[in-house]
Amino acid sequence: MQDIVDSRDRRLDPVVATSQNMTAVIDIGSNSIRLVVFEGPVRVPMPKFNEKVLCGLGRDLGQSSMLNAEAMEKAMAALQRYTFLVNHMGIDRVIVAATAAVREAENGAEFVAEIEQECDLNVQVLSGKQEARYAGLGVLSGMPYANGLVGDLGGGSLELVNVGDHKIGNTSTLPLGALRLSRMSFTKSELISYLHSQFEDVDWLDKVAGKNFYVVGGAWRALAKYHIRKTGHPLNIIHNYKLPYDEVMRLIREILAFSDQDINRNPYIQSSRAGTLKTAATIMEQLFQFTRPKNVIFSANGLREGLLFSELKKPVRKIDPLLEACRNMAAKEGRFAEHGEEIYSWLSDAFSELGNKGKRLALAAATLSDIAWTMSPDYRAPQAFRRIFRAPFSGIGHKGRAIIALAVYARYRGSFIGNAPDDALALVDNEARQHALSLGLALRLSHSLSGGTQGILPRTKLISKENEIILEVPDDLSALLGVQVNNRLAALAGCLGKSHSIRIREDL
Known part of the structure; x- marks a missing residue:
């Protein structure tokens, strides 16, 4: 048996044979650090490896201009692990993107320099406009006929994007991350007032009123996961899970009526999202005061898929x-x-x-x-x-x-x-x-x-x-x-x- 194992030509090892067809995307978000390794046809690359660590880099954004020291240490450990895995897989093409927390923090550039030194990664710090654009492209990559408003709720910011006719329209980035707002000392009325003031500054929201709303971001996807589990929906897949406006409003009201204890004990709610779920629901509720969408459609694709999709030529995008x-x-x-x-x-x-x-x-x-x-x-x-x-x-x-x-x-x-x-x-x-x-x-x-x-x-x-x-x-x-x-x-x-x-x- 040992002779049979030893006789195998290691050059034919699947890791080596397929590494040229793989792309690694590392997303340094305000709440999580995630590595996704994609493999397959360029138009529909399939995740071969997908892992995230909730680090909370943006946990102090509402009260401090600095990244949290403990969160940076945790994030660095995750990035070192991801770097090792990517190198071991033999992947040459690695895309690393950092979003709101790193973009806004005074020590964000210092943290990026440390990542590049320790992990030998080239980190792209996305502007708010870039982050919004990639989120919109991510939705279009998986829903090419999307027509309406994309909302990507991250830990540190909310990106709003007008999509239609296979294109990106208006974009806006707002400081309304679920983690950021959850850790700020707003009363309910103060939070609502603050949300309204932010949404009122988006002068193009009337263009998408009554159209579909496409949901991106873990804090909002947690609402869909809760609804799927609670209703016994027969397919436990978030992507393209569609709910009419009235059903979503009932869901939001149900979540907001829960006490913190109810949320922590609810078997249908992820423990990792319990602390931000009500804030996420409130943000969606108040956004709908301005847009009142026809349907709410949850997308599994977002920024990471958008980064890949943006590099495709237009004829390939239309496949x-x-x-x-x-x-x-x-x-x-x-x-x-x-x-x-x-x-x-x-x-x-x-x-x-x-x-x-x-x-x-x-x-x-x-x-x-x-x-x-x-x-x-x-x-x-x-x-x-x-x-x-x-x-x-x-x-x-x-x-x-x-x-x-x-x-x-x-x-x-x-x-x-x-x-x-x-x-x-x-x-x-x-x-x-x-x-x-x-x-x-x-x-x-x-x-x-x-x-x-x-x-x-x-x-x-x-x-x-x-x-x-x-x-x-x-x-x-x-x-x-x-x-x-x-x-x-x-x-x-x-x-x-x-x-x-x-x-x-x-x-x-």
Whole structure:
């Protein structure tokens, strides 16, 4: 056994082989120090390593112009650990950004110099405008069609950004960090008055009134985590978690009615966020006095993702993040990476009534429809479902994610029988459920007909008439037809409430 281990070519070690495709981002925030190592396609890099330490560099911002000495010591220890890990991973590309606490503190430049000396890191201290811009770009990287107001609540500041048409508009940075305000001796009325005075100075907020509000920052994400846990929402993923305005206001009022003891004892509230949760809720409540958004949508992407996104060329930025992630997954786990586009083109006539959103989901499902081929047949449906339903996809909401996962489940199982899809079924109405099933049955038929290979489907047609589904196959491919193909065509037609037939054509 030892000989086998020793004979391995260390040059093929995965760490060495993939380090050139990895980027490390170290975020020196006012509350936390975080390292995220990204790997994968430039449009949708996936976190390979993600760790944070709550240091509280900005804990004294409201009372002092200096960074807290104890917090600096803790932050330096975290940065030294992160430097060691990044070097050990063989990562050459390291982005280090410091935000409000370091930017504002009198000893911030001294602390940066110490970091650069001790850790050999090049630290970029972001201006307020830069911080806001990167936060907005982070949201656009994961929600390219975002249109409204982005709010990034950090420990030391609040960044507000107007986004729309894939672009950044107005930006503002306000000294309203959750950690900063929580440690200031404001009464409730004084805090509200102070918040209003700050928001009144943002002269462009009326431009985003009534539009969606996109939430960034751990203090505000804690509200979403609490709501997900309390309501038993079936998908514990923050990204693209959407709540209507009225529901968020009920949530805020509930949080503000808690005593400090209630918050500390509540099992749905993170202990690390207990001290700032009510302040964060108050900031959002008062901001909404000026904007009254249509929906509140929580984003897992923020400044760190924005830093990466800012370096991409415009054509790359416009690539659909969902479809790119699906293609990447299919390339790694499917048999033929491009087969999904063939399948989508083949079934598009039968689903021609879909709008752009529905077509996008259908293409995503088709792309992912072969990712479980290596699994034991009895486990393919649930494994594919879980892989898709819980994947860190961007550019898709919870309902859309459920539809894709259900469709691929049905592609393998032929129905929604089993416990695996229950969480996704809870997120969709009957119409969406029926659509996901019919889409899955069409995928199932496509793989039976083609054997999961390329080049066959483009020579056949799936034709949808008012009351009939027709499978048209050229004579030289008629040998592919059989009981299984006929049964799966019948299942699709039955789901759509139509009859079915097979037509053999003679190609010249």
